[in-house]
Amino acid sequence: MKSKNQTDVSEFFLMGITDDITLKPLIFSMFTSMYLITILGNLLIILTVSTDPHLRTPMYIFLSNLSFNDICLSTTIIPKTLVNIHAHDQSITYTGCLTQICFILLFCSFESCLLSVMAYDRYVAICYPLNYTMIMNLQTCGLLILLSLIISLVSSGLLGLMVLRLSFCTNVEIPLFFCELAQVIKLACSDTLVNYILIYLATIILNGIPISGIIFSYTQIASSVLRMSSVKGKYKAISTCGSHLSVVSLFYGTALGVYISSSFTTSVTNTAFAYVMCTLVPQMLNPFIYSLRNRDMEVALRKHFNKAMCLL
Template identity: 60%
Template sequence: MYMEPQNLTGVPEVLLLGLSEDPELQLFLFGLFLSMYLITVAGNLLIILVITSDPHLHSPMYFFLSNLSMADIGFISTTVPKVLVNIQTQSKSITYVGCLTQVSFLYLFGCLDSLLLTVMAYDRFVAICHPLHYTVIMNPRLCGLLVLVSFFISLLDSQLNLSMVSQLTFCTDVEIPHFFCDSPQFLNFACSDTSTNTILLYCIGVIFAGVPVSGILFSYTKIASSVLRVSSSGGKYKVFSTCGSHLSVICLFYGTGLGVYLSSAVPSSARKGAVASVMYTTVTPMLNPFIYSLRNRDIKRALQRILNRTT
């Protein structure tokens, strides 16, 4: 029987099927997500506290790192609390407004993460390739402007995805095989023709993900060419230790994120994609503080100074 298309606003709820429907795994998943969330928030707040309280870390690189930590807290807070509530209440539902809110904040903080990583790559490029002009180029005004521009570009990306999803119409209830709402998932349930939306989605992805990746590749290509011209092994090690933490975070974030979105085109891998999404939505924000604190001597020294003052 033919059903008239109805806007999603007429549907009382959307169902998030989550990572597994096995009741025996629910307690394990609850503990896993709760521990990852608490570690992420505590670790990133500690990074922010250390950077703001230690004058030795009041430099462009650590200014961008503190903003990255705030973006990571927002990124993981967009998805994990709802997962915990659904597991605790044994419910899979999320309201229409809640779903749109998730889409909006997911792309806001995800894009902000991406752009801040790009800005940090540019900062390392200037520091290594133009060390004599570093303090002049990376002045406080430019640093603040770069963060502000990154935020507004992320806001634009967020609103474009939100607008695209909110205009879709659906004939049936929406059951998303994921633990959070995402734009590509909605296209599979739309009644109307989604070819234009699909093209728009890929265009947005190419612009808002491709441009930052290109910027990072350009910066590190220039850095690599500068490193190859360094004759001493000690100088090369210093450059590697400076960029090692940032490169680790970039590989983890983009490697898992691109893998998930490339595999989303294959319907049979929807649940596998949901599992892989855990990597860039929760694991990467959780590991960032550990990567930067364990591989960064300045952060470790600042932590030691704070501990010495408190004891």
Template identity: 60%
Template sequence: MEPGNDTRLLEFLLLGFSEGPELQPLIFGLFLSMYLITVFGNLLIILAVSSDSHLHTPMYFFLANLSFVDICITSTIIPKMLVNIQTQSKVITYDDCITQMDFFLIFSVLDMYLLTMMAYDRFVAICHPLHYTVMMKPQLCGLLVLVSWIMSVLHSLLQTLMVLQLSFCTEVEIPHFFCELNQMTQLACSDTFFNHLVTYLAAMLLGGGPFIGILYSYSKIAFCIQRISSAHGKYKAFSTCASHLSVVSLFYCTGLGVYLSSAATRSSHLSATASVMYTVVTPMLNPFIYSLRNRDIKEALRRFSGMVAIKVPIVLGLKNFP
């Protein structure tokens, strides 16, 4: 079949990581394990925060939302890849591809906004501790999350509508493991000038804006920490934001590394492999980073596991369960 222009394209082919059938079971097992760890770990964070009244603060409210978004990001892309490997098929329908791209855009932008809000929360807590409860009211936190959802949905809707205006060749192979915006735009047969323009502008505003906000918050935090006289006070202040700083560094460094490496090598398969870092590995590591470096989270998880250990035998009717 000769490639041609077809606005009624029915399906794409996701090429994934490797053509070799002998590697497919290994890839399936690896990604299934990472997906289950991501869902289980982030779900534990959400349950710990929601069940422990000591964690009903802005910091942990944003953390619970971040864990929910991390679950959604991986659930948007990994299950379809696992199904394709299991069925030995690379097909994804046009509608499913657009839907996957749409939701991935929503949750990835939400991730950046939440990381920015968490940086602002740490800035207020360290630099303005006496005004923390006034500046970080629950109503304001809820409003910030709601506005972030609205902006993320509107951005995703704009990008999706612009992709829907494109026409694609009749044989379209995506050298990636999910329907990523840039990959789809590059495969279009029609003019994509405005698509690239909107993508670059959105990257500067929605990506660069939060990043500048995070840098500003941490520059102020560093300045405030330097003014603390005692070494113990400096360590305590820094430890409150160490986990978040680790997550921010991991997210932005891997994401920036992916786009710089793909621009330098123009290797789609290399870009797909590198994309695993911020789409799968980072959401998987976030619960470990926060639970291992945060005493409150560890205590909440310990209390939550104790509650589960008590309630499960009762629910099962095993009151004398040893």
């Protein structure tokens, strides 16, 4: 197959979820609903944390950053998908595709780092309660968030820029509704060994290390909880970790589901739905998980809701 230099590739084609035109309105409605729920839910978390003095603690500062990151990740993917469905146009420019890859990598990496930092916060709170305010002060929170952002920026920038060295074949169809790094690399005609090596290294660093940190944190938390004599103390400790554990399970569980699905199925539709579950569903459900499973957040939301009703 004749190859073309990457500078000659002006656009890629996103194959979407299905070729069935009759299902396009349903898919458009589904993506629109998911986007609105994601934006409104996460904005509500951010506004609640920023306006309630009782929630200005490290745990909720990290949560508000997670909500902002979820908004950014969804915005990187869904609006372009909606435009393509509405216009019946599957194309995305080369520059737009590369930009989307970089931002998706950035926000996914940042989410992984934030979940690890939040696990560390719970570890300090439960295992070292007397020293918690000294260890997890606002300066430490800011440094942890900044470090997570820098790591995510460097890794996403490096992986994204390495796409520039690739030459692409005449077939530039991506079997998804957004530009995903691995799928784009598969379309390359030039040597991709360096790209795959960097992907594996980034996966180990940005997923392996955070997961190891989360496992270590919760192993220590479980050990501390088992040593507690008070049933009330055990319940309080477990309740403060429940929301975070649910979010972690959803984030990494859906990612594992995508890996398994892509390994055992060749169906474009099944693969696309697997990526919906991985990249969009966790961001939509996170606000509900923290609202329904967290007592402080539930009280704060009810308070703001009552104030809003009184104003009406």
